Structure formats: structure tokens, C-alpha cells
Amino acid sequence: MSTITVSNPNAIAVHARSIERDAHPISRKDISPNALRVLYRLREGGFGAYLVGGAVRDLLVDGHPKDFDVATSATPEQVKALFRNCRLIGRRFRLAHVVYGREIIEVATFRSNADDGSGDRETHEGGRLLRDNVYGTIEEDAVRRDFTANALYYAIEDFSVRDFVGGYEDVQARLLRLIGDPETRYREDPVRMLRAIRLAAKLNFTIEPATAAPIPALAPLLRESAPARLFEESLKLFLSGNAVASFEGLERHGLLPVFLPETAKALASNRSGALRRMVLEGLRSTDLRVANDEPVSPAFLFAVLLWPAYCRDLMQLQAQGVHAAEAQRRAADRVTVHQLNTIALPRRFSLPMQEIWLLQSRFAQRQRKRVFRLLSHPRFRAAFDFLQLRQFASPEHAEDIAFWIEAQTQPAEVVAQLEAQAIEAGEGDAPRKRRRRRRRTNGGAPE
Structure with missing residues (x-):
């Protein structure tokens, strides 16, 4: 040697x-x-x-x-x-x-x-x-x-x-150890802190104590990393089949308040722990889909990760007297903008994420035509899956879930027919045609 x-x-x-x-x-x-x-x-x-x-x-x-x-x-x-x-x-x-x-x-x-x-x-x-x-x-x-x-x-x-x-x-x-002085290595590239969490979760390794020790104090250095790079790191953390272990690692080593700051604040103020239970269940579902080789949309992933922040902002806006529908839109926009300061979530994911959130309030609407309009919405499946996740935070959604499971058993042709009737009645999403005004002659009569 x-x-x-x-x-x-x-x-x-x-x-x-x-x-x-x-x-x-x-x-x-x-x-x-x-x-x-x-x-x-x-x-x-x-x-x-x-x-x-x-x-x-x-x-x-x-x-x-x-x-x-x-x-x-x-x-x-x-x-x-x-x-x-x-x-x-x-x-x-x-x-x-x-x-x-x-x-x-x-x-x-x-x-x-x-x-x-x-x-x-x-x-x-x-x-x-x-x-x-x-x-x-x-x-x-x-x-x-x-x-x-x-x-x-x-x-x-x-x-x-x-x-x-x-x-x-x-x-x-099964030990994860940095080469050299840990603080120096993290300062060279702060993303190494996230990499330590991800590899420990993926490999079921323990982070060596000296390697783990500086992470909480150096966590703010992540803010110097490019938001686009942190988006890629977030996908590696949560879409590799070890999302639950990665999330718990971020919490344990003090990285969550920097990586997902709005979510960390919301979870800290949620004394019942209901929102954390829902996030972890959503991440377990993600891990299961990855294990089964099924696709996972980053839009749905971030809808889960940022839902606590959305709920917190929504409650604050409603407490200020903002109308429910407006409060939902403003909360969705606010959470998205704040998160962009850390993780550059592309619009092709942030817009569907917001749709999943905003559709949640429509599950309580039982009018027949609204039911079939929602069933035909392109984001219905993702929004309904999200509704099912919400029962891990609160059992009050059980009745809505049972109703929408039954509603989905309707034949496709019935859904299409009722959707067409809703649009014809002016209740659908399609714009109504404007009636063309006929020109008048000098005498004032129609031509």
C-alpha cells in the first residue's frame, strides 16, 4: 500500500x-x-x-x-x-x-x-x-x-x-463521508448538501457525523445557487423513488426552511401535523409510482410540496375579508412567485399545479351540469387524486370522494351529452357567440 x-x-x-x-x-x-x-x-x-x-x-x-x-x-x-x-x-x-x-x-x-x-x-x-x-x-x-x-x-x-x-x-x-474539510467542500458547491441528503436516502447510507454537522449552519448558502439548478436537484430528490426519505432528510438537517421556505413556515405553524401527514402520503404515493415504473408529473409533485404554503396564504387572505375565489387565485400566485426565488419552477408545471389547487373548491359543487363539466376538465384526474390525498389531513373529504367516485361511473357518452347541454345553456367554459348586429339604412330600418 x-x-x-x-x-x-x-x-x-x-x-x-x-x-x-x-x-x-x-x-x-x-x-x-x-x-x-x-x-x-x-x-x-x-x-x-x-x-x-x-x-x-x-x-x-x-x-x-x-x-x-x-x-x-x-x-x-x-x-x-x-x-x-x-x-x-x-x-x-x-x-x-x-x-x-x-x-x-x-x-x-x-x-x-x-x-x-x-x-x-x-x-x-x-x-x-x-x-x-x-x-x-x-x-x-x-x-x-x-x-x-x-x-x-x-x-x-x-x-x-x-x-x-x-x-x-x-x-x-454504508457510510457517506465527504473528502476533506466538510465546510470547505460545501462552500465550494453548496448543492453538495442536497446531494448528501439524496444519496443517503437513495442508498440507505448514514451521513457521517462530521459530514452532517456543518449543514444546518451552511444551509443559507443554497440561496447562492442558480434556481434552475435547484429545480433539477428537486427532481432528483423527489422523483428517484426515495421522496419520503429525502424530505425527512431535508427536515432533519435543517435544509427545508431554505429549500422550501414557504412550506417549512406553514408546517411549523400547523400544530396538528395534518398538513405534514398529507405531504408525506403524497410523497409515498410518488415513490410507489416510481417503483411501478409509472409516470409522475412535476406539477403534481409541487402541488403536494407547496400545498401547506397555499393553505396558509389562503387562510390569511380570507381572514382579511378577501372573497373566496379571489383569495384562492391570489394565494396560488403568491406561493408560486415566492418559491421561484429559490426553485425555478417552469410555467409548464406551475400553471397545472395551480389548476390542481383551484379545482379543489369545485368538488363541493353537486349541481348536475357542474358535475359533468368538472368530469370533462383536462385536469380532473390529477385534481381528484389530490382530493383523495387531502383526506390524510382531514376526514371531512370522505363524502366528496365517495360522490366523485360514483360520478365517474357514468358512461362517457352521457358525460359528453350533458357537457354539450351545459355549454349550449351558457354554463360551460366555451365562449358564447355574439349576435351580429344588422346594419341600418338611412331610414333606420334594417337592410
């Missing part, structure tokens, strides 16, 4: 270790054939090439990776010269993407933590890493990765696993 000291802010000692093929469970049959093609061609070109990161970690815990990333000693330009199906992307972190139909193998050059004065490594005065394109050795690459579990390299030449920072033992112990 060799020890190498690498130039980095924390003077991390690297202990190079090779876990031979017969001592680990990774098999080539579990690796993407396209990733293997990339590894072999890089080796044939004279470069070091390794499967790296999450794929190695997941394979070690009997997982099934969706993505296979490669680390290499070749520069992005050298990778592109080897693969006709390659494109180079990124400025902050330059990468090569080797494209095989719908599968993309991401190839990254070994990075160094050192600043060589070229301007290819740039750090914000707060410690946030803005640019990271100084290339180095595999040992240097290992220490600049985030967690030890993600700093494992599978070598194609002898099928061994290379470990430089104790990641192999941490994976065996």
Missing part, C-alpha cells in the same frame, strides 16, 4: 489500494456495453481509463446504475479525436460526451485541486468553485471528488477497484 500526499487545501493523504477482482462483486456483464467500448478504446489509445463514481458505488451495493461515467488521463480534445460520435460540452467543467443512440457515456479528464495560474481553476471569494479545468493524475482526481463512496475507480485492464480515500470501506459500512 503506497501513500501519496496530494496538493490540496486540506493536505489529504492518499492511500492507494487495489481491490482485486475476486474480492469485489463487480462483473462486466452488469456494465453498459457502450461504457465498455469507451474504456477499451481509451486503453488501446494509450490512455488510462476507469469506470468511476456512482456506477462503481452502486454496483458494489448490488444496485443497478442508470448512468456509466468514465474518468481518463486523456484530455477532452484527445477523447474527441478517438470517437467520431463525441461532442465536447461545458465551460465550468469541460467534458466529453460519447453518444450511442439514446445513451451518453460521460468522459471526464482527471482533475487536480491545484491552481496552475492558467485561469482554468477559479474560485469565488466565498469559496464556491466557478471553474475547474486544471488536469492532473488519478490520485489528484480522487481527492477532489465529493464523497469517498464516489471516488472509486474500476480498472478495465485487470478488473480491480482502485481506492485512494477509503471509499471501499465506507461503501461496505
Whole structure:
């Protein structure tokens, strides 16, 4: 076992270790054939090439990776010269993407933590890493990765696993540990705090105490992250099949008040805990759909996550004497706008989310024509599913749910017929035609 000291802010000692093929469970049959093609061609070109990161970690815990990333000693330009199906992307972190139909193998050059004065490594005065394109050795690459579990390299030449920072033992112990000083690493990229929560939830790992300790105090740094990036992180947190564990992790480590500030305020003021029960049930339903390979709309997800905030604002507006329908619209707009300051929820999701909320009041309307108009609404199914979730916060919705279950048994042709009658009577959503006024002659009589 060799020890190498690498130039980095924390003077991390690297202990190079090779876990031979017969001592680990990774098999080539579990690796993407396209990733293997990339590894072999890089080796044939004279470069070091390794499967790296999450794929190695997941394979070690009997997982099934969706993505296979490669680390290499070749520069992005050298990778592109080897693969006709390659494109180079990124400025902050330059990468090569080797494209095989719908599968993309991401190839990254070994990075160094050192600043060589070229301007290819740039750090914000707060410690946030803005640019990271100084290339180095595999040992240097290992220490600049985030967690030890993600700093494992599978070598194609002898099928061994290379470990430089104790990641192999941490994976065996199901422990998530940052490489280096946790506060420094979080300041480099505050989104690492969310990543810690997500990986711990996904892998059923425990966050090592020293890695977890700075998170509550540093949580406000998330506000410096781009809202569009936080939207992508929210989808990873809640649409990967571990939404409940991720939400509880955000609460436990003090990130919820920064990530979903309006929701956190509403939950804190809801003493009965009814709104939290509903949110958790909605997230359980999301996890079940993901497990069953069923689609989940981000609009419905955020309707669940932000519902406590909507209820809180709605109650405040109604207490101020605002008419119910106007209060609903204003509450929906207010919650959406406030959340946009943190997470850039696209309009293609925020508008359906608001529709799901605003349709809730219509479930109490039992007039026959209104019933069939609501049944034919394009957002009915999502809104009704949401109504069913609400009974986990309050049993008072049971009667409405039973009524609408029965209403859905009506034949489609009856629904269509009654909807047409409603529109003809001027009660539908279609605009009424204006009666054309006839021109008059000079004598005042119609032409």
C-alpha cells in the first residue's frame, strides 16, 4: 500500500489500494456495453481509463446504475479525436460526451485541486468553485471528488477497484463521508448538501457525523445557487423513488426552511401535523409510482410540496375579508412567485399545479351540469387524486370522494351529452357567440 500526499487545501493523504477482482462483486456483464467500448478504446489509445463514481458505488451495493461515467488521463480534445460520435460540452467543467443512440457515456479528464495560474481553476471569494479545468493524475482526481463512496475507480485492464480515500470501506459500512474539510467542500458547491441528503436516502447510507454537522449552519448558502439548478436537484430528490426519505432528510438537517421556505413556515405553524401527514402520503404515493415504473408529473409533485404554503396564504387572505375565489387565485400566485426565488419552477408545471389547487373548491359543487363539466376538465384526474390525498389531513373529504367516485361511473357518452347541454345553456367554459348586429339604412330600418 503506497501513500501519496496530494496538493490540496486540506493536505489529504492518499492511500492507494487495489481491490482485486475476486474480492469485489463487480462483473462486466452488469456494465453498459457502450461504457465498455469507451474504456477499451481509451486503453488501446494509450490512455488510462476507469469506470468511476456512482456506477462503481452502486454496483458494489448490488444496485443497478442508470448512468456509466468514465474518468481518463486523456484530455477532452484527445477523447474527441478517438470517437467520431463525441461532442465536447461545458465551460465550468469541460467534458466529453460519447453518444450511442439514446445513451451518453460521460468522459471526464482527471482533475487536480491545484491552481496552475492558467485561469482554468477559479474560485469565488466565498469559496464556491466557478471553474475547474486544471488536469492532473488519478490520485489528484480522487481527492477532489465529493464523497469517498464516489471516488472509486474500476480498472478495465485487470478488473480491480482502485481506492485512494477509503471509499471501499465506507461503501461496505454504508457510510457517506465527504473528502476533506466538510465546510470547505460545501462552500465550494453548496448543492453538495442536497446531494448528501439524496444519496443517503437513495442508498440507505448514514451521513457521517462530521459530514452532517456543518449543514444546518451552511444551509443559507443554497440561496447562492442558480434556481434552475435547484429545480433539477428537486427532481432528483423527489422523483428517484426515495421522496419520503429525502424530505425527512431535508427536515432533519435543517435544509427545508431554505429549500422550501414557504412550506417549512406553514408546517411549523400547523400544530396538528395534518398538513405534514398529507405531504408525506403524497410523497409515498410518488415513490410507489416510481417503483411501478409509472409516470409522475412535476406539477403534481409541487402541488403536494407547496400545498401547506397555499393553505396558509389562503387562510390569511380570507381572514382579511378577501372573497373566496379571489383569495384562492391570489394565494396560488403568491406561493408560486415566492418559491421561484429559490426553485425555478417552469410555467409548464406551475400553471397545472395551480389548476390542481383551484379545482379543489369545485368538488363541493353537486349541481348536475357542474358535475359533468368538472368530469370533462383536462385536469380532473390529477385534481381528484389530490382530493383523495387531502383526506390524510382531514376526514371531512370522505363524502366528496365517495360522490366523485360514483360520478365517474357514468358512461362517457352521457358525460359528453350533458357537457354539450351545459355549454349550449351558457354554463360551460366555451365562449358564447355574439349576435351580429344588422346594419341600418338611412331610414333606420334594417337592410
